């Protein structure tokens with residue numbers, strides 16, 4: 264695990280985007296695993312800058328997102344599909360047929376999980392997986408638990424995650440309680456992983472991720488077992504380390 268401590272959110276965004284940009288330059292047809300949430304917004308802004316100034320070409324890039332809420336229409340502005348088109352895909356030359364997210368409206372959840380697993384396999388796996396981190400140590404929606412799921416599955420969100428998401432929804436009833444997510448094996452099979460973290464709210468969990476015992480109670484601690492993980496975190500996120 265390489266840990267890069269950077270000054271603030273902007274520097275985290277530039278550094279993480281720099282790694283993704285290098286991947287695209289070295290392998291223009293790479294498969295990116297993408298995340299949503301507040302953390303990667305700045306990273307996506309940097310990638311759009313790179314595209315606009317002619318340094319980056321997404322025409323052969325493929326992507327698979329980590330997760331999607333169950334029950335949200337892609338046009339719902341809280342869906343991860345909406346987020347990705349709004350914050351990245353609509354601003355670069357990635358082809359529509361080349362980006363993938365789980366279908367939150369799928370009627371048969373088991374079938375949808377199998378379909379999404381198959382897409383990831385058919386692309387040959389993920390070259391670079393971008394991750395954020397939940398304040399409870401979740402990655403994707405693999406929540407702290409006695410046991411973790413290997414493959415794409417429908418996850419029940421914990422109260423901690425539901426509360427963390429509450430700010431984006433009008434009422435408690437509107438907050439999704441389940442999400443399709445890559446499993447831990449899916450994430451750990453990525454050839455390279457970049458985890459970005461910013462802000463004081465992440466300070467408490469970061470020591471457990473980096474130095475803590477490897478435990479399903481902190482799903483991100485499993486990343487210690489991966490041969491190629493880069494953590495880019497700002498001073499606030501690493502303030503308790």
Ligand code: F6R
Nearest residue numbers: 298299300301302395396397403
């Ligand atoms: C998002 C995802 C989540 C977030 C995590 C941190 O696709 O899988 O694990 O990365 O909840 O969210 P933010 O960045 O909003 O703090």
